[in-house]
Amino acid sequence: MILYLNPFTGLAGDMLLGALLDAGASIDAVRRAVAMTGLTGWRLEAERVRTGALVALRVRIDVDDDATERPASALIEMASRAGLPVAEAALAAIAEAEGALHGVPAAEVHLHELGGHDSLIDIVGCAAALGDLGVTRVHCAPLPLGGGTVRTRHGTLPVPAPATLALLKGALVRGGEAGEAVTPTGAALLRAAGAVYGPAPEMELLATGYGAGTRVLPDRPNVTVAMVGRSLAAPGRQVVLSTNLDDVTGEVLGHVIARAMAAGAADAWATPAVMKKGRPAHVLHVLAPLESAEHLQELVLAETGSLGLRRHVVEKVALPRHFETVKLYGHQVRMKRGPWGVKPEHDDLVVLAEATGRPLRELAREALDAL
Template sequence: MKPAWLDVSAGVAGDMLLGALVDAGVPPQVVQAAIDAVVPGSVRIECSEVVRCGMRACKVDPVVRVDDPPHRHWSDIRALLTTAALPEAVRTDTLRVFGRLAEAEAGIHGVPVDRVHFHEVGALDSIADIVGACAALHYLGIERVTAGPLSLGSGSVVAAHGTIPVPVPAVLAMSSGRRVRAGGDGELATPTGVAWVTALADESAALPSMRLERVGIGAGTKDFPDRPNVVRVLVGASEATGAIGSDGTGAAAENVVLEANVDDLDPRVWPAVLQRLLSSGADDAWLTPILMKKGRPAHTVHALVAVQHVEQVSAVLLTETSTIGLRRLVVGKTALARAWRPVEITGGRVRIKVALDLDRIIQATPEFDDVAELARATGRPVRVVLDEAVAAAVSKGLATGQRLPDESVP
């Protein structure tokens, strides 16, 4: 997997994202071709090297080439993107970004989403920023994007509807659930930039583990005296040591542990709760007996969850248990790569779960649910079926220290 991490500690805007990705190695002509596919002949991008508070950066300026740029509704922009000759991945990502922005604006103004009037955001330069950044992401082959905490700014800004406080309403709506901070004076995060980040990037509290390949730095228009006004993108390759993350990609992944202390739940409910957590996306779920205040016996329920499944697993904890709140702990997770291999034994088939370090087997264990089901079906003791499955695995070369046999996974 090819990951990228965005440093948005100084804020984020569409042109800053585009500049960072171009600086990371995307030819400007690739970006220009994508923009021309959507709004042909209307915008030309100009790239230059600038300095922001002593830091070199790439500045990308979309130059509008029409005299009277139209303001568009979301339905107009969606039609442009749907019919444009873009790679499907670029089209999908661009629609996600604009769709997120449209939904936020619709909620703020109380209008149907298709009738959202984008004002500045619908202008040609912003279309160029979003389409260009999505095309750049596709060109680099980036498969997963994460981003650090967002700096949103403070104060006020003059917009189409008058003077409004910073962060502006659309930025606040799209930042819900993310780690945010002021980060300085003025509008540091624009709706375009925040839409792109929150639509395409998972939240990451810190730089995830990766083998760093390149760094791109994109400049904003202003040059602050106390901090570089830049977005940085770090592009790399996931660590390939035979370990995988919770998404099975081969990365040492960032995960979240969800926890709650519960002292008033019928203990007969716990097995169903744990199973529900696992089926909802948790990588693992378990209970710890604890003693609470006033000597009350209780349990802490834990769930280890990949970041993309946090909300759905949180919902299970809040509905299936009696807790009224959760703790979220960001943790790193490294796991051995794994594979499944079937073995035939008396009465049926049992899957063997194999853990690997590169192509060497570290563990090979029969799937217990398969063993128990086969024991019920054949009327034999579970221990007999388990022993036979272990013996069959060894005879097939599924043993510690052996190379994984080259055969397809069912």
């Protein structure tokens, strides 16, 4: 599925989440994903509100813990438990941006305004909603920058906030009126999802959602608009990108694979190879939907430093599958069911194994027995 965003008055994490829920994402799927992070003392609701001349969906997060400061590393670790690469990538991008601005390594960044319950819920919730809608590609219209100043723990800062500007590198932007139109959370989610900026792509429009912001504007509704559609490209036709790499570390290779998956790749993997003069190497492969091939090609070349790659079109056969959920030792375990069998999600089993101390293979068997 393709998601096209129209940030009519701006984009914040709660506005994006509201728009995705209004477009059909399951709030129960969002709640389950947030619960998997281990976060406690929160409630997530959604209500229809009038903003200007429109009715839109506004998310409401109630928390028992009003702390707004946490280490970025702690938030990333919590998000990893939900098994949502977009959420991890968004938080990592925030940590990198804040670290660069304040001269602190990303691993040591302590988030102030962005360290609370609501930021983690917005980020994990949006990642879960994108997954529930089956979104593999995100497009976005130019973003309004806003203007003026904002009060933070670091004092008064210009709008857009420095972290927001760092996260929007490469985005298309336009002028805007006074106020914070795009938040760091919104900008980080766009970066993590590999958003492509410009006009709406050619697609079959299936659903539309309106997410309401909290500001009351005198002359217009304060909304982000989400449009979900199906690509008109030939079904099953995708592009394989491949490049030989003998000068990148295993850590870089793993990073590129994770980034490609977060940016909409259908799959990504590496195979060992021996190149000329007996040099050990890897061949990186990225399976890309036709509409994401150019973006993923740029990502692979930029991240690896490779001077070229190969492209060939393939026909992908994908059997239908869906997720079911079982409860085991107080934890939710997702079960992927296809025409010929069912399998528990490995990431969920890892979380459960760490929580219970039980062997992974035994938990896998118990999850199957619980169906």
